[in-house]
Amino acid sequence: MYFVSGYRGNNALSLLGNQGEYVVDSQPTIYDVAQRAGVSIATVSRALNSLSSVRPATRDKVLVAMRELKFVPNSVARGLSSGKHWILGLVFMQTAVDNNVLAVEEASLLYTDIVIRGAEARAAAHGYSLLLCGAGENHPAGMTPLMNLTGTVDGLIMLDRVLVEDEVADLSRRIPVVLLAGRGDSSAAITVRVDNEQAMRSLAQHFIDVHHVKRVGFVSGHEGSPDSVAREASFRSAIEEGGVTLADVDILKSDWTSAGGEGAMRRRLTLDAPLPEVFACANDQTAVGVIYALHAAGLRVPEDVLVSGFDDITLTRYFKPPLTTIRQSGSLLGEVAVDALVATLDNSELAVRTIVLPTELVVRESCGCAAASESPAEIFKMTATPTMVVN
Amino acid sequence: MYFVSGYRGNNALSLLGNQGEYVVDSQPTIYDVAQRAGVSIATVSRALNSLSSVRPATRDKVLVAMRELKFVPNSVARGLSSGKHWILGLVFMQTAVDNNVLAVEEASLLYTDIVIRGAEARAAAHGYSLLLCGAGENHPAGMTPLMNLTGTVDGLIMLDRVLVEDEVADLSRRIPVVLLAGRGDSSAAITVRVDNEQAMRSLAQHFIDVHHVKRVGFVSGHEGSPDSVAREASFRSAIEEGGVTLADVDILKSDWTSAGGEGAMRRRLTLDAPLPEVFACANDQTAVGVIYALHAAGLRVPEDVLVSGFDDITLTRYFKPPLTTIRQSGSLLGEVAVDALVATLDNSELAVRTIVLPTELVVRESCGCAAASESPAEIFKMTATPTMVVN
DNA sequence: AAAAGCGTTGTAAACGCTTACTTTTCGAAG
DNA sequence: CTTCGAAAAGTAAGCGTTTACAACGCTTTT
Numbered sequence: 001m002y003f004v005s006g007y008r009g010n011n012a013l014s015l016l017g018n019q020g021e022y023v024v025d026s027q028p029t030i031y032d033v034a035q036r037a038g039v040s041i042a043t044v045s046r047a048l049n050s051l052s053s054v055r056p057a058t059r060d061k062v063l064v065a066m067r068e069l070k071f072v073p074n075s076v077a078r079g080l081s082s083g084k085h086w087i088l089g090l091v092f093m094q095t096a097v098d099n100n101v102l103a104v105e106e107a108s109l110l111y112t113d114i115v116i117r118g119a120e121a122r123a124a125a126h127g128y129s130l131l132l133c134g135a136g137e138n139h140p141a142g143m144t145p146l147m148n149l150t151g152t153v154d155g156l157i158m159l160d161r162v163l164v165e166d167e168v169a170d171l172s173r174r175i176p177v178v179l180l181a182g183r184g185d186s187s188a189a190i191t192v193r194v195d196n197e198q199a200m201r202s203l204a205q206h207f208i209d210v211h212h213v214k215r216v217g218f219v220s221g222h223e224g225s226p227d228s229v230a231r232e233a234s235f236r237s238a239i240e241e242g243g244v245t246l247a248d249v250d251i252l253k254s255d256w257t258s259a260g261g262e263g264a265m266r267r268r269l270t271l272d273a274p275l276p277e278v279f280a281c282a283n284d285q286t287a288v289g290v291i292y293a294l295h296a297a298g299l300r301v302p303e304d305v306l307v308s309g310f311d312d313i314t315l316t317r318y319f320k321p322p323l324t325t326i327r328q329s330g331s332l333l334g335e336v337a338v339d340a341l342v343a344t345l346d347n348s349e350l351a352v353r354t355i356v357l358p359t360e361l362v363v364r365e366s367c368g369c370a371a372a373s374e375s376p377a378e379i380f381k382m383t384a385t386p387t388m389v390v391n
Numbered sequence: 392m393y394f395v396s397g398y399r400g401n402n403a404l405s406l407l408g409n410q411g412e413y414v415v416d417s418q419p420t421i422y423d424v425a426q427r428a429g430v431s432i433a434t435v436s437r438a439l440n441s442l443s444s445v446r447p448a449t450r451d452k453v454l455v456a457m458r459e460l461k462f463v464p465n466s467v468a469r470g471l472s473s474g475k476h477w478i479l480g481l482v483f484m485q486t487a488v489d490n491n492v493l494a495v496e497e498a499s500l501l502y503t504d505i506v507i508r509g510a511e512a513r514a515a516a517h518g519y520s521l522l523l524c525g526a527g528e529n530h531p532a533g534m535t536p537l538m539n540l541t542g543t544v545d546g547l548i549m550l551d552r553v554l555v556e557d558e559v560a561d562l563s564r565r566i567p568v569v570l571l572a573g574r575g576d577s578s579a580a581i582t583v584r585v586d587n588e589q590a591m592r593s594l595a596q597h598f599i600d601v602h603h604v605k606r607v608g609f610v611s612g613h614e615g616s617p618d619s620v621a622r623e624a625s626f627r628s629a630i631e632e633g634g635v636t637l638a639d640v641d642i643l644k645s646d647w648t649s650a651g652g653e654g655a656m657r658r659r660l661t662l663d664a665p666l667p668e669v670f671a672c673a674n675d676q677t678a679v680g681v682i683y684a685l686h687a688a689g690l691r692v693p694e695d696v697l698v699s700g701f702d703d704i705t706l707t708r709y710f711k712p713p714l715t716t717i718r719q720s721g722s723l724l725g726e727v728a729v730d731a732l733v734a735t736l737d738n739s740e741l742a743v744r745t746i747v748l749p750t751e752l753v754v755r756e757s758c759g760c761a762a763a764s765e766s767p768a769e770i771f772k773m774t775a776t777p778t779m780v781v782n
Numbered sequence: 783a784a785a786a787g788c789g790t791t792g793t794a795a796a797c798g799c800t801t802a803c804t805t806t807t808c809g810a811a812g
Numbered sequence: 813c814t815t816c817g818a819a820a821a822g823t824a825a826g827c828g829t830t831t832a833c834a835a836c837g838c839t840t841t842t
Contacts, residue, residue, distance in 0.1 A: 027542070027565060029798055040822045045800060052801095053819060072565075074542040076470040077798030080827045085467060087522070087543075094512060113504035120523050121485060129543070131478070132511050132521040151418070151465040151828090152478075152520070174418060174463075258709055285706065292709045315676065318649055318683045320711045420828055431792045436830060443831095444789060468828030471797045542798095785842080792835070797828105805822070812815075 028069040037065035048073060087129050088341060089153035090119055091146060093160050094134030111283070111311055111330045112159060115180065118334030119157060126342045128154070150174045155341040157334075158189075160225060176344040178337045181227050190344065192337045192355045196230040199326040199359035203280055203308060204238035206361060211306060211368055213277040217250030219264055219290055221282035225256070228282045231310065235280055250276045254286050261289025269297050275305055278367070284309035284316045287323055291366065302368035312362055321365035322372070328359045419460040428456035439464060478520050479732060480544035481510055482537060484551050485525030502674070502702055502721045503550060506571065509725025510548060517733045519545070541565045546732040548725075549580075551616060567735040569728045572618050581735065583728045583746045587621040590717040590750035594671055594699060595629035597752060602697060602759055604668040608641030610655055610681055612673035616647070619673045622701065626671055641667045645677050652680025660688050666696060669758070675700035675707045678714055682757070693759035703753055712756035713763070719750045 030044040037044065039058060046054050047062040054062075065071070079085040092112055120130045131153055135146050146163075149156065155176040163171070169188035171177055177189040207213045216239055221228030232251070239246050252268055254260035261281060268275075281287035287309035291301050301307050301321055309316060312327035336355055363369045421435040428435065430449060437445050438453040445453075456462070470476040483503055511521045522544055526537050537554075540547065546567040554562070560579035562568055568580040598604045607630055612619030623642070630637050643659055645651035652672060659666075672678035678700035682692050692698050692712055700707060703718035727746055754760045 031798080041799080042801080042823075043821055046821085049800085053821095055820060058820080070561075072538055072541050074471075074798050075539055076467050076476060076542060077827090078542075078800075079467040080465075080471050080797085080829085081799040081801085083827075090523075094515075113507075116504075116507075116523070117525075120525050124485075124525060129540075130523040132481075132507070132523055134508075134511050134515055147463055148466055149520075150463050151467060151469075170461075258705055262709075288706060288709045295711075314649060315679060315706050318653075318679045320686075422828080432829085433793075433831080434791060437791090440830085444791095446790065449790080465828050468797090469830075471799085471827085472829040472831085474797075474830095783842100785840100787840075788838085790836085790838100793833085795832085796830085800825105800827090802825085803823085805820105807820070808818095810816090810818105812813100 027074065028071045029074070030071075032069055033062060033065045033071050036069060037061045085152060085154050086127055087131050087153045088119075088123050088338065089131045089133055089149045089156045090116060091133045091135050091149075091156060091158045092116070111313075111328075114330030115159065115334040115337075118329075118331030119338050120334070121331070122335040122338040123342075126338065128338075128342070155345055157337045157341060160227070176341060178341045178344075180333060180337050181225075190340050190353055190355070192333060192340060192357070193227075194328045194333065194357045195359050196227060197234045199310070199328070199361070200231055200234035200280070201238040202359075202361045203326060204235055204242060204244075206363065206367070207278050207280075207306070208239075208242040208244055211278070213244060213306070215245045215247070215250070215276040217252065217268075217276040217279040218246065219252040219254050219261055219279055219281040219286050221254065221256040221286065223253065223255070228256075231282050245276075247273070247276070249273045250279075252279075254282070254289075256283055256285060258285045258289035258292070261286035262293045263289070265290045265293035266296075269293065275299075278306035278308070280308045280310075282310055284311045284313045284323060284325055287325070287366070288316060288319065291319075291321075302366055306367045308367055317364070319366075324364045324367035324369065325362050326359050327362045328357065332357060418465070419462045420465070421462075423460055424453065424456045424462050427460060428452045476543060476545050477518060478522050478544045479510075479514050479729065480522045480524055480540045480547045481507060482524045482526050482540075482547060482549045483507070502704075502719075505721030506550065506725040506728075509720075509722030510729050511725075512722070513726040513729040514733075517729065519729075519733070537562075546736055548728045548732060551618070567732055569732045569735075571724060571728050572616075581731050581744055581746070583724060583731060583748070584618075585719045585724065585748045586750050587618060588625045590701070590719070590752070591622050591625035591671070592629040593750075593752045594717060595626055595633060595635075597754065597758070598669050598671075598697070599630075599633040599635055602669070604635060604697070606636045606638070606641070606667040608643065608659075608667040608670040609637065610643040610645050610652055610670055610672040610677050612645065612647040612677065614644065614646070619647075622673050636667075638664070638667070640664045641670075643670075645673070645680075647674055647676060649676045649680035649683070652677035653684045654680070656681045656684035657687075660684065666690075669697035669699070671699045671701075673701055675702045675704045675714060675716055678716070678757070679707060679710065682710075682712075693757055697758045699758055708755070710757075715755045715758035715760065716753050717750050718753045719748065723748060 030041045030048075034041045034044045037058075039062060043054060043058060044062050044066075046052050047059045048066075050059075075086065116130070116132070123130045131149070133146060133149060150171065153175065155178070156171065157178045157180060158168070159180045165186060165188070168177060168179065168186060172188045179186055179189045179191045181193050204216075207216060216235075218232055218235055220232055236246050249271060250268075250273075252264035254264045264286075265279075279287075279290055281290055287307050291307050294301055294305055294307070299305055307323070309323045309325035310328075311330070312323075312325045316323040316325065336357065340352075340355060365371050421432045421439075425432045425435045428449075430453060434445060434449060435453050435457075437443050438450045439457075441450075466477065507521070507523070514521045522540070524537060524540060541562065544566065546569070547562065548569045548571060549559070550571045556577060556579070559568060559570065559577060563579045570577055570580045570582040572584050595607075598607060607626075609623055609626055611623055627637050640662060641659075641664075643655035645655045655677075656670075670678075670681055672681055678698050682698050685692055685696055685698070690696055698714070700714045700716035701719075702721070703714075703716045707714040707716065727748065731743075731746060756762050
């Protein structure tokens with residue numbers, strides 16, 4: 001190793017110099033840059049962050065030195081020093097079951113991924129990175145990573161209630177937390193969710209007003225999921241207001257997956273009770289499985305049974321029959337969550353505690369309506385704008 | 392603020408003490424823990440990491456203090472001190488186009504997400520977190536986040552060639568890099584990819600041997616994508632070896648999306664040239680769009696044209712007709728990538744430079760074969776085992 | 783009974799950066 | 813040609829850990 005006397009930095013310099021054939025064994029630091037540029041480390045730091053006054057000539061010297069050394073600031077040291085990490089954590093429910101590959105692959109088609117993408121894009125736009133953290137009983141590392149997160153990220157976005165209220169409150173005492181798809185009643189954190197009530201109401205009305213149904217069914221998502229619970233409750237109340245029947249036997253338990261929907265419908269078909277005229281499903285994947293099971297039993301959709309989904313994922317537009325569904329923008333959900341979190345980080349105060357995003361009924365053929373004339377690729381604009389609710 | 396003389400830590404202690412009504416304004420540090428437990432910070436650190444010898448009684452005192460203070464080690468400080476961050480970076484191509492929601496939503500159904508999930512699960516199992524980083528021209532933050540990553544993560548996984556060879560080499564001089572879905576010829580980094588050659592060969596053979604086709608077509612993925620290029624090239628060579636025709640007019644350009652596949656097929660249908668007997672598509676989404684366009688033109692699949700996909704995403708099993716495709720395990724891809732990266736981090740040397748994962752032909756109805764009797768949910772086990780290739 | 787050895791604990795120096803505070807520099811005014 | 817003041821640059825003290833090294837018992841050995 002080669003050291004300039006009184007020189008604290010590493011030997012990265014030797015790469016450029018001709019004093020020996022030493023190999024770089026670590027990244028250059030601001031000490032290296034400072035030495036090469038002939039200034040102090042404070043000046044290097046200032047040039048780097050362009051906060052305070054650095055004379056243009058000096059700045060250039062520093063920037064040249066940085067480029068020559070291929071200097072990249074160590075963001076960890078930065079974080080330690082400034083307390084700011086420029087990292088946002090995204091916690092989601094890991095549904096993988098042991099060695100069951102399917103669970104991961106199916107789950108990956110869930111809305112979660114779209115949310116993650118939206119969040120990542122928005123985070124990047126704000127200058128943040130996104131740290132992913134799967135959690136849940138089935139997750140290999142359990143809850144541990146979550147706790148350590150508080151020292152790594154500036155804020156946390158939690159999908160689909162990974163924690164109970166108490167834990168969230170605990171967490172949000174340490175760092176800002178945004179809850180996604182929660183029930184929206186948490187006092188501890190900001191909540192972002194879609195308008196399940198409005199969605200299921202418009203769906204119920206459509207079934208009643210347009211298709212004059214008298215008896216309906218519902219296929220749920222994963223047990224205990226706030227979105228699934230909200231969708232079922234909203235659907236039921238809207239349906240019952242309309243004087244239509246939602247019998248217990250027609251409430252099927254699924255788990256957000258196609259396989260779950262298929263299984264639930266197969267089991268329902270073994271029962272003696274006559275089928276309702278329509279099954280509203282908690283998401284699109286479930287609807288796909290439900291339709292498959294109905295077809296397998298020789299029933300036609302929509303001639304014999306009507307089916308609807310929720311989410312409007314791209315692929316189901318190409319299905320036969322094209323799926324009637326509720327459109328929500330998953331990426332918007334992620335984006336808004338990040339925006340809210342960043343706003344909290346900046347102001348440390350946000351006027352709004354709950355943000356409710358709009359949904360939109362998309363009528364296609366699976367509910368018995370006429371085929372649309374456009375190509376599936378044409379139809380993708382959300383027409384409604386976000387609603388804000390303060391509480 | 393309240394300070395014990397000579398006490399360096401913050402005032403988090405006051406929460407528990409009864410000397411005042413001060414509010415916690417920051418997280419407790421090992422100084423707080425050390426003081427409360429009546430030991431030095433070194434002992435706290437040792438108890439925390441359980442590396443060297445700490446007397447059980449002492450350890451207990453420390454652990455109790457930690458619990459009482461709800462101490463969570465600051466991983467950033469840890470990272471600075473030890474040089475280890477326990478974070479892996481995952482760089483992917485951000486395909487979002489400006490305000491076009493569809494691009495994100497469709498893209499999110501791509502295989503990428505499954506890979507990410509697999510990587511996250513495996514990373515967690517190794518004790519690492521996953522830092523997501525979208526990159527590409529369309530990404531809001533451009534390339535900048537990528538460069539800063541080198542100071543944040545211990546290793547990098549790059550999906551689908553975000554960078555050119557030179558940049559990868561540059562990066563991998565700083566930290567270990569694993570390339571996913573690359574061409575596998577990078578000397579700078581470890582590569583993990585699927586066996587596109589074997590896959591397309593078996594597909595071609597099936598078409599030729601079982602369905603006796605004389606003329607075939609291909610629908611590509613996004614231009615320049617290594618996987619798409621490899622699939623097209625392999626398919627062509629296998630097809631031509633069999634003496635079957637793949638005309639230029641039957642090579643359609645798409646972009647991995649359903650809309651792209653639909654558009655490509657619509658354009659093809661306006662041409663005068665007779666259709667080939669089969670279209671092999673670069674992925675499942677594309678195949679779905681292709682089938683849609685064929686149906687819209689009054690053509691039947693598989694009676695009039697055969698179609699195949701690639702990936703075996705769950706939803707297309709529920710399609711009409713169920714899609715003949717090549718199964719690959721996206722989550723395995725992510726898992727293996729993480730394993731390789733972690734191994735590199737541990738040994739700083741890995742025997743294998745390229746890892747090729749197996750694929751499997753899954754014959755369903757879209758290629759004209761008979762319907763399977765099982766439920767789609769039943770069929771999901773990979774039968775082959777990973778192949779390792781050293782170079 | 784003193785020395786040696788060993789297991790435990792403490793002290794203090796990094797790690798690479800930011801930033802409050804201090805010193806130097808430089809140009810304009812006196 | 814000083815003097816003064818602001819602007820620019822430097823000094824050094826953290827940020828919260830880890831860890832090499834020193835110090836301190838205690839038991840064991842001679």
